Amino acid sequence: MIKGLIDQGAIPAGRWSQRAQRILGGELMTPAEANEILDSPREEILELLSGAYRLRSHYFGNRVQLYFLVNAKSGICPEDCHYCSQSKISDAEIPKYKILSEDELLEGARRAAQLHSRTYCIVISGRSPTPQEMRTVTSVVPKIKQELGLHICACLGLLTPDLARELKACGVDRVNHNLNTGEDHYEEICTTHTYADRVETLQAVRDAGLEMCSGGIIGMGEQHEHIVQMAFALRDLGVQSIPVNFLNPIDGTPLEDRNDLDPIKSLQHLAMFRFVNPDREIRIAGGREIQLRSLQPLGLFAANSIFVGDYLTTKGQLPARDYQMIADLGFQIVVRNERGEEIVCDPPEVRNDPLAIVT
Numbered sequence: 525m526i527k528g529l530i531d532q533g534a535i536p537a538g539r540w541s542q543r544a545q546r547i548l549g550g551e552l553m554t555p556a557e558a559n560e561i562l563d564s565p566r567e568e569i570l571e572l573l574s575g576a577y578r579l580r581s582h583y584f585g586n587r588v589q590l591y592f593l594v595n596a597k598s599g600i601c602p603e604d605c606h607y608c609s610q611s612k613i614s615d616a617e618i619p620k621y622k623i624l625s626e627d628e629l630l631e632g633a634r635r636a637a638q639l640h641s642r643t644y645c646i647v648i649s650g651r652s653p654t655p656q657e658m659r660t661v662t663s664v665v666p667k668i669k670q671e672l673g674l675h676i677c678a679c680l681g682l683l684t685p686d687l688a689r690e691l692k693a694c695g696v697d698r699v700n701h702n703l704n705t706g707e708d709h710y711e712e713i714c715t716t717h718t719y720a721d722r723v724e725t726l727q728a729v730r731d732a733g734l735e736m737c738s739g740g741i742i743g744m745g746e747q748h749e750h751i752v753q754m755a756f757a758l759r760d761l762g763v764q765s766i767p768v769n770f771l772n773p774i775d776g777t778p779l780e781d782r783n784d785l786d787p788i789k790s791l792q793h794l795a796m797f798r799f800v801n802p803d804r805e806i807r808i809a810g811g812r813e814i815q816l817r818s819l820q821p822l823g824l825f826a827a828n829s830i831f832v833g834d835y836l837t838t839k840g841q842l843p844a845r846d847y848q849m850i851a852d853l854g855f856q857i858v859v860r861n862e863r864g865e866e867i868v869c870d871p872p873e874v875r876n877d878p879l880a881i882v883t
C-alpha cells in the first residue's frame with residue numbers, strides 16, 4: 525500500500541526523512557516548514573512519522589519516560605482557563621479539596637515508583653501557591669527524594685523568582701507551567717492572567733536553575749499558526765520538556781463542544797513539535813486516549829514520554845495497557861532507583877489479557 529502511494533506521488537519520496545537528516549546536520553526548522561507539517565496531506569503521515577522518528581531515535585533511542593501525576597489540590601480555582609474543569613467558570617462535577625497532606629503526597633510518590641514512573645508530578649490548582657501550600661511541598665519533596673529517588677516536577681501556578689528559588693532549594697528538579705497556546709490566541713483561552721505572566725514564571729524557573737516543562741493544549745479553536753507560534757516560543761525559551769495535550773472537551777467547561785481533532789491531526793502535531801524541538805523531551809499528555817485512539821502507539825515514534833495512570837480530573841487508560849503498548853513497539857522505559865540513578869529496562873510484563881491486570 526505504501527509503495528502504491530509513493531507511485532501515485534502521494535508520498536513525495538521521503539521529503540520529511542530528508543528534512544530530518546538536514547536537522548541532524550545542524551539546520552533549524554522554520555515556522556513556514558512547521559506550518560507545512562500541519563497542512564501536509566494525511567496520506568503522508570507515515571513518511572512524516574518516519575522523519576520524526578529519525579530525530580527521536582537519534583536523541584532518545586527507543587526509550588520512553590513515564591510520568592505520574594498527583595492532583596494535590598483540586599478545583600476552587602479563581603482563574604478562567606476555558607479548557608479547565610477546575611476553573612471558577614466550570615460547572616464540571618469534579619472532586620474539590622485543599623492541598624493533600626504530606627502522608628498522602630508520599631503515598632502518591634510510592635504509587636508513582638510502583639508504576640515505574642521516572643518523574644512524579646505534584647500539581648495544584650490555583651493562580652499561585654499559598655504559603656501553606658509551599659510549606660507542604662517544600663517539606664515533602666526531600667522525603668520523597670530520600671525514600672524513592674524520583675525526579676520531581678512541581679506545577680503550582682504562577683511563581684515569583686523567590687518561590688522558584690525555594691522550590692529549587694528543597695530538591696524540586698523541574699517546574700511545569702504551560703504556555704497553553706500561541707500568544708496570538710491566548711486571550712481566547714484565558715483572561716485572568718496573561719501570556720506574559722506565564723512567560724515570566726518560566727523565566728523565574730530557568731533563572732532559579734530548575735528545568736522547565738512547558739507545552740500546551742491542541743484543539744482549542746486555534747489556527748495552525750498559533751500552535752507553530754507556541755512551538756517556536758518553547759524553543760526560544762529553551763524548555764527541556766514539552767507536554768502536548770489534546771483537548772478533552774469536558775462537560776461544563778466553555779470548550780465542552782469543541783471537536784477539532786482526530787488521530788492523524790494529533791500525530792501531525794506531535795511530529796511538528798519533534799521537528800521544531802528535535803532534542804527535547806516531548807510527552808503525549810492529556811487527551812491521548814480520546815484523540816489518538818487506536819493510533820496511540822504511532823505517537824511514540826515522535827514523542828518519547830507519556831503519563832501513566834490518571835490525569836488531573838479525567839481517567840487515563842490502565843497502566844497495563846501502556847506497558848503492553850511499549851513492549852509491543854519493542855521500546856524500553858527509563859526508571860530511577862532509590863539513589864536517583866536512571867536505569868533502562870523493559871516495561872513490566874503484562875500477562876495475556878492486559879485489561880485483566882490493574883497494577
Ligand code: SF4
Pocket residue numbers: 601602603604605608609610611612648649650651681
Ligand atoms: S489551569 Fe490552573 S490556573 Fe487555570 S483554571 Fe485550571 S487550575 Fe486554575
